[in-house]
Amino acid sequence: MTLDSTDLFGAVLDRRIVPVLVPMPALKAYSYGVPDGLAVEPGSIVQVPLGPRLVVGVVWDGDDDGTVDPKKLKRIEKVFDCPPLNRDMRAFLDWVAAYTVTPPGLVARMALRAPTAFDPEPMVEALRLTDRRPERMTAARERVIAAASDGLAWTRSGLAHAAGASSSVIDGLAAQGVFETVFMPPPPVVAAPDPDFAAPRLEGPQKEAAADLLTTIEEGKFSVSLIDGVTGSGKTEVYFEAIAATLRAGKQVLILLPEIALTASFLERFQDRFGAKPAEWHSDLAPRMREKVWRQVTTGRVRVVAGARSALFLPFEELGLIIVDEEHDPAYKQEDRVFYNARDMAVVRGRISGFPVVLVSATPSLESRVNGEVGRYRPIHLPTRFGDAALPHLGVVDMRRHPPERGGFLSPVLVNQIGKAVGRGEQALLFLNRRGYAPLTLCRVCGHRFQCPDCSSWLVEHRFRGQIQCHHCGYSERTPEACPECGTLDHLVACGPGVERIAEEVERHFPEARTIVLSSDLMGVKRLRLELEAIARGEADIVIGTQLVAKGHNFPLMTLVGIVDADLGLANGDPRAAERTFQLLSQVTGRAGRTGLKSLGLLQTYQPQHPVMQAIISGDSDAFYEREIHERERAALPPFGRLASIIVSADTRHDAEGHARGLRNAAPRVDGISILGPAEAPLALIRGRHRFRLLVHGRRNSDMQSFVKAMIAAGPKERGSINVQLDIDPQSFL
DNA sequence: AGCACGCCGACT
DNA sequence: GTCGGCGTGCTC
Numbered sequence: 001m002t003l004d005s006t007d008l009f010g011a012v013l014d015r016r017i018v019p020v021l022v023p024m025p026a027l028k029a030y031s032y033g034v035p036d037g038l039a040v041e042p043g044s045i046v047q048v049p050l051g052p053r054l055v056v057g058v059v060w061d062g063d064d065d066g067t068v069d070p071k072k073l074k075r076i077e078k079v080f081d082c083p084p085l086n087r088d089m090r091a092f093l094d095w096v097a098a099y100t101v102t103p104p105g106l107v108a109r110m111a112l113r114a115p116t117a118f119d120p121e122p123m124v125e126a127l128r129l130t131d132r133r134p135e136r137m138t139a140a141r142e143r144v145i146a147a148a149s150d151g152l153a154w155t156r157s158g159l160a161h162a163a164g165a166s167s168s169v170i171d172g173l174a175a176q177g178v179f180e181t182v183f184m185p186p187p188p189v190v191a192a193p194d195p196d197f198a199a200p201r202l203e204g205p206q207k208e209a210a211a212d213l214l215t216t217i218e219e220g221k222f223s224v225s226l227i228d229g230v231t232g233s234g235k236t237e238v239y240f241e242a243i244a245a246t247l248r249a250g251k252q253v254l255i256l257l258p259e260i261a262l263t264a265s266f267l268e269r270f271q272d273r274f275g276a277k278p279a280e281w282h283s284d285l286a287p288r289m290r291e292k293v294w295r296q297v298t299t300g301r302v303r304v305v306a307g308a309r310s311a312l313f314l315p316f317e318e319l320g321l322i323i324v325d326e327e328h329d330p331a332y333k334q335e336d337r338v339f340y341n342a343r344d345m346a347v348v349r350g351r352i353s354g355f356p357v358v359l360v361s362a363t364p365s366l367e368s369r370v371n372g373e374v375g376r377y378r379p380i381h382l383p384t385r386f387g388d389a390a391l392p393h394l395g396v397v398d399m400r401r402h403p404p405e406r407g408g409f410l411s412p413v414l415v416n417q418i419g420k421a422v423g424r425g426e427q428a429l430l431f432l433n434r435r436g437y438a439p440l441t442l443c444r445v446c447g448h449r450f451q452c453p454d455c456s457s458w459l460v461e462h463r464f465r466g467q468i469q470c471h472h473c474g475y476s477e478r479t480p481e482a483c484p485e486c487g488t489l490d491h492l493v494a495c496g497p498g499v500e501r502i503a504e505e506v507e508r509h510f511p512e513a514r515t516i517v518l519s520s521d522l523m524g525v526k527r528l529r530l531e532l533e534a535i536a537r538g539e540a541d542i543v544i545g546t547q548l549v550a551k552g553h554n555f556p557l558m559t560l561v562g563i564v565d566a567d568l569g570l571a572n573g574d575p576r577a578a579e580r581t582f583q584l585l586s587q588v589t590g591r592a593g594r595t596g597l598k599s600l601g602l603l604q605t606y607q608p609q610h611p612v613m614q615a616i617i618s619g620d621s622d623a624f625y626e627r628e629i630h631e632r633e634r635a636a637l638p639p640f641g642r643l644a645s646i647i648v649s650a651d652t653r654h655d656a657e658g659h660a661r662g663l664r665n666a667a668p669r670v671d672g673i674s675i676l677g678p679a680e681a682p683l684a685l686i687r688g689r690h691r692f693r694l695l696v697h698g699r700r701n702s703d704m705q706s707f708v709k710a711m712i713a714a715g716p717k718e719r720g721s722i723n724v725q726l727d728i729d730p731q732s733f734l
Numbered sequence: 735a736g737c738a739c740g741c742c743g744a745c746t
Numbered sequence: 747g748t749c750g751g752c753g754t755g756c757t758c
Contacts, residue, residue, distance in 0.1 A: 020758080024735055030758035051757040052737065068758055106735075337735085738756090745749075 017064035017073065020057040022050050023112070025103040029060045031068050033075040040076065043084030045118050047077045056118065058085055058108050080118035083298050085111065088353040089315050095352065096345055102338045110313040110338060114294035121295055123183035126153035127170065132177040140165040141173060153182050188301050189292045190279045195244035197275035202241075206234045209380050210241045213358070216378060217242045217321065220249060222351050226327070226372045227360045229382025230391065230619075231590030235360050238382065239323050240273050242358055243304065247274075251320020251355070252303050256342055258331035259283070259308040260551050264529065267306065274304070281307030281314065284525075309334060309342030312349065320355045322346045326551075327359040327368055328583055343368075362590065363583040366632060369625050392561065392592040392599040394617045396608040408505050409497040414562045414602050415509055421560040422513050422541045426597065429555070430502055430544045431588045432564040435471065435519050437463040437501045438494030448485035463500050464522065499544050502564055506542055518545035550587040559599040561592040566603040566613060579628055582612045582621070589616065 018040060019029030032048050034040055044059040054077065085093075093111060097104040112118075129148045134141055140163070147163040148154055160167040173179055202210050209227070216223045229235050243253050257266065259282055267277045279293045279302045296302040300317035307314070309332050312322075324332070324343045332342040343359065350357035359368055359377065372379040385391055402411040410418075410430075421428045440458045441450045450459040452470035459468040461479060469476040482489045494501065503517045518531060532553045535543055543549065543558075569581045589601035605613050615624035 017758095022735095022758080024757070026757075032758060048758085050736090055736095064758095072758055074758060103735095109735085736757095739754085741751105741753090743749105743751080746747105 018076075019060040019062055019064060020046060020048055020076070021060050021105045021108040022048065022057040023055055023109040024050065024105050026105055027103060029062075029104070030057075031064045031073060033073050035075055038076060038079055040079055041084055043086060043090055045080045045082050045084065045112065047080070049074045049077065056080075056112055057105075058112065060104075061090060081120055082118045082295075083315075083317065085315050086317075091352050092349050093313075095348055096338070096340060106338055107313075110310065111315050113310065113313070114291045117291035117294040121186045121292065124155060124186050126155050126182050126184045127159060127174060127179040128153045128182050130177060130180050134173055134176050134178055138169075140169045144169055144173060145178070148179070153184050186292070189289065189296055190302060190304075191276035193247060193270075193274035193276045193278065193304050195247040195274065198273050199241075199244065200237055200273070202234075202237060205382055205384060206238055209382050210238045212380055213238060213242050214245055217245045217356050217358075218249075220251075220320065220355065222354045223356045224347055224350070224371070224377040225356065225358045225380055226364060226368050226377040227358060227380045227382065228364050228372075229362060230385060231362050231587070232385040232391075233362075233382035234385075235362070235382055236269065236325075237273075238380075239325075239358055239360055240270075242321060242356070243323070244274075246321040247303060249320060251318055252297070252300065252316045253305070253321045253323070254311060254314070254316070254319060254346075255304065255306040255323045255325065256309060256311060256332070256346060257306060257325050258329040258551070260331065260548065261326055261329075262306060262308060263551075263553070265553065270304075270306065278304040278306040281305050281311040283308065283310070309340075312342050312345055319349070319353060322350055322355075322357045323360060324357070325360045327361040328363055328365040330580075363586045363621070366579055366625065366629055370629060390599075391619065392559075392589060392601045394589055394601040394603070394619070396566070396613050396617055397602050397604045398608045399604055399606045409502060409564060410505055410509075410562075411604055414604060417560055417600060417602060418506070418510065418542060418562065421600075422510060424559075425557075426559040427535070427538070427540065427555060427557045428542050428560040428562065429549060429558050429588075429591060430506070430542065430562045430564055431546075431549060432497060432499050432502055432544070433547050433568055433584070434496075434498045434565075435462070435521050435546055436460040436469065436498040437504075438496055438498055440495040441468060441492055442495060443483035443485060443488065444491040444493050445488040446483060446486035448483050460498065461494055462521070497564065499546055503544050506544065510542065513541040514539070515542045515544065516540045518543060518549055520546065520548055547584070549591065550584060553591075555591060557597075558592050559597050561589050561599075561601045563588060563601070563603045563605075566605040567607055567610075570607070570610065570612065578612050578624075578631075582615055582624060585612065585616050586621075 015036075016034040017031050018034055020032045021029050030048075030050075032046075040046065040059050042059055042061045046057055046059055047054055048057050049055075050057075059076075089111065093107050094104060096102070097107040127148070129145065129151065133145070144159060144163040144165050148159055154162070156167050156170055159170055163169075170179065174181070209229075213225055213227070216225055227235050227238060243255070246253050255278065262280065262282055267280070271277045279297070281290075281293055285293070293302060293305070294314065297305060297314045297316055305311055305314060305316075324346050327343055334340050334342070343365075347357050347359075361368070364372070368377060371377040397411050397413045399411060402413045404411050418428045418430075438461045441461050442448060450461075450468055451457070452459055452472065452475050457470060457472045459475075459477075460471055461468050463479075466479050467476045468479050480492075483492060499517050499519050503515055506513070506515050516531065516535065518528070520528075523531065528548070534540065536553065536555050536557075538557050543555075563585060566581075566585060569584070570577050585603065589603075592599040592601055603613055603616060607613065611624050611627055615621045
């Protein structure tokens with residue numbers, strides 16, 4: 001700080017003062033002085049002092065409001081040599097901040113998640129052939145010179161590799177002046193995709209759907225299309241054509257995928273169509289790569305990104321299309337810090353920048369379905385599988401009529417079919433969405449149930465590991481031999497099945513079959529990928545898996561899919577239980593029957609008449625959707641006939657249920673406010689039934705209490721919204 | 735979100 | 747007598 005720009009007391013006297021969003025939950029931008037000669041504009045990414053440290057911030061729109069004591073003002077230290085966030089991106093971040101009731105600085109921080117990427121990537125040292133030649137020629141030297149004689153600049157290692165010589169040969173030549181050092185821009189993280197690389201010839205419904213979609217895409221204006229078609233109907237090929245059209249128009253493309261679906265097989269499929277892979281963006285990207293991708297997305301070198309939900313906040317240079325694949329997937333919701341649904345925010349991003357958005361799912365969410373029905377989204381149907389891949393024959397196994405043998409969980413019907421499939425040299429998949437051996441362990445003598453000491457949910461036995469674990473908070477201990485309550489040895493009994501227990505049962509029935517358990521806790525991502533590949537090659541007969549088998553991977557030999565407990569998840573009180581179960585079971589049964597082999601899906605259930613089972617086996621989901629939408633709306637009607645409502649923003653089962661229950665308890669004293677659970681709320685909003693949106697959010701008890709007091713005092717308002725979010729125990733409200 | 739400050743319990 | 751738990755307050 002120099003004397004000429006500060007007064008005697010150290011206050012900044014810069015002529016320009018600008019708002020800067022800092023990565024902190026402040027209500028608004030902070031004001032900073034701009035030293036003479038520093039060029040900043042809205043969107044500039046800058047380094048500023050904040051308290052005791054230096055942080056990265058972004059210059060925001062608007063003028064300094066003059067409310068801050070000039071003595072407190074600090075100054076921008078540095079402007080990064082990096083494209084400023086453009087107007088659309090700033091509008092988007094502002095919109096998300098307002099909608100999610102999050103301080104704008106925290107939202108902006110999501111766009112700056114690449115620690116040292118804000119300065120340009122350093123140029124890469126390279127070598128170019130000169131006219132000089134070495135005094136003594138050797139075979140290795142000749143190879144190097146021949147390889148480099150294309151006149152282009154080569155990296156040392158690249159040239160060594162191409163010429164089949166060691167880099168010391170090159171160093172020797174460089175020392176004699178045969179090569180000169182030049183600097184070139186760092187290589188792109190991915191090659192440019194070519195929209196015409198392998199354009200497919202689409203037929204029938206796929207062709208029609210693609211043509212339909214392209215009419216909208218080619219307008220290049222904001223629109224939302226909803227592609228809806230069964231597994232294997234070729235949705236990906238259809239939206240690849242939208243990507244091709246956007247690339248031809250010179251715009252960038254973002255493909256959002258649930259994290260788990262971001263697999264090597266998706267990237268390869270993209271490469272087969274476009275001749276190059278898309279850039280990846282997800283949470284466990286290596287830091288160096290993360291920085292490169294961020295940088296090359298902002299500068300427009302990367303044309304297509306395939307990423308998890310956080311990719312939505314990448315500052316693209318000129319984004320022209322977002323695809324949201326598996327649109328219904330709950331993984332699009334972020335439920336910490338900034339609460340958002342990337343699917344919905346993608347639509348907003350498209351609206352702000354005026355480009356098309358495409359939502360894709362075999363089992364669309366109710367919200368998207370309704371948005372399609374009311375004409376907000378353009379539905380595009382792909383009714384059938386293409387090629388010779390028939391849909392599997394699906395049926396229920398009524399467990400009341402075909403009970404499993406004592407101590408088992410597989411009905412004779414399913415066991416019989418597993419035997420047949422394995423006997424034909426084909427594969428069977430058994431799906432049970434429950435990790436471990438048994439979800440509950442109790443003492444046969446005193447009835448003691450093993451409970452987590454930290455959060456009181458049941459401890460799940462994991463027999464492979466010899467542990468009992470809490471699936472909620474991660475607590476674990478060695479499986480005890482004696483009951484901790486009464487001390488009796490060897491009288492602990494496992495209740496209910498997990499995948500490990502099903503594997504045990506399968507091995508009893510088919511000791512000679514190759515059986516494998518796929519469960520997220522048994523292997524890392526790498527190991528899992530190897531296992532999946534091995535299975536696809538036919539190196540297992542029976543696969544027993546949790547949810548992770550539902551996504552992405554195709555097993556050409558899989559001709560039997562057995563759902564061990566189709567009812568699981570239907571009775572947990574989640575208003576979305578039926579919808580979620582339908583989506584999950586559709587995905588799992590969709591794993592079967594791609595090869596033209598006859599294939600079968602069996603759902604073990606005690607409720608064969610349940611609408612979910614009926615929708616799955618009939619393949620006709622319309623009636624199911626209609627019913628679910630009706631149920632949801634009925635549940636959302638305000639009990640007091642007023643128009644206000646509270647939307648609980650968190651919605652994991654534990655959090656939302658607790659919050660919703662607490663709020664409902666509080667409701668009688670909050671007259672005129674009805675409470676919508678997180679699930680039913682969006683539909684009500686879509687239909688415009690509720691005029692108020694109350695998101696309750698607070699970090700501290702006192703925040704909550706003052707909020708509720710204010711709410712009671714204010715009573716229902718005429719219009720507009722009060723936005724607060726809830727993440728503490730609502731019981732402590734009143 | 736970080737980070738400092740400050741006030742009460744168990745330890746070298 | 748100090749180390750360290752996390753409640754509270756502040757950052758242009």
